[in-house]
Amino acid sequence: xxxxxxxxxxxxxxxxxxxxxxxxxxxxxxxxxxxxxxxxxxxxxxxxxxxxxxxxxxxxxxxxxxxxxxxxxxxxxxxxxxxxxxxxxxxxxxxxxxxxxxxxxxxxxxxxxxxxxxxxxxxxxxxx
Numbered sequence: 001x002x003x004x005x006x007x008x009x010x011x012x013x014x015x016x017x018x019x020x021x022x023x024x025x026x027x028x029x030x031x032x033x034x035x036x037x038x039x040x041x042x043x044x045x046x047x048x049x050x051x052x053x054x055x056x057x058x059x060x061x062x063x064x065x066x067x068x069x070x071x072x073x074x075x076x077x078x079x080x081x082x083x084x085x086x087x088x089x090x091x092x093x094x095x096x097x098x099x100x101x102x103x104x105x106x107x108x109x110x111x112x113x114x115x116x117x118x119x120x121x122x123x124x125x126x127x128x
Contacts, residue, residue: 005031006039006085011067014081015074036092038116040109041082044098046075 005027013020044052050072056062086093094112096105 004036004039006036006082009085010078010081014084015070015078017077038112039086039093040112041086041093041095042098042105043079043083043095046072046079048099049079050075 008027009020009023012018013023050068053062053064053068057064057068083095086095094109096108098105
């Protein structure tokens with residue numbers, strides 16, 4: 001999936017300042033304790049991220065959401081939250097510099113996903 005409990009922690013906890021322990025309890029209950037094997041975070045400074053989003057919106061390639069409209073400090077807190085979570089669980093996170101060329105980012109993601117899948121006891125494709 002493209003978002004999970006980490007997004008709740010980043011946006012609601014770090015961004016909006018809700019109690020992190022309470023959010024952890026709620027998300028653990030809501031997910032049954034299920035945690036992703038891998039979380040990929042494409043890191044970009046806030047100003048560049050908002051510039052890219054605005055350009056995509058103006059080109060008709062993306063929507064401009066209420067989250068996009070939040071103040072720059074909110075986005076900085078969210079980014080810091082993601083980076084803090086990644087630092088706390090480095091074995092689960094892949095943090096990539098989103099300023100790198102798309103092809104390079106794609107290759108790094110593919111390699112990490114293949115590494116994770118190779119380490120599994122059972123193929124995730126066994127039902128196909």
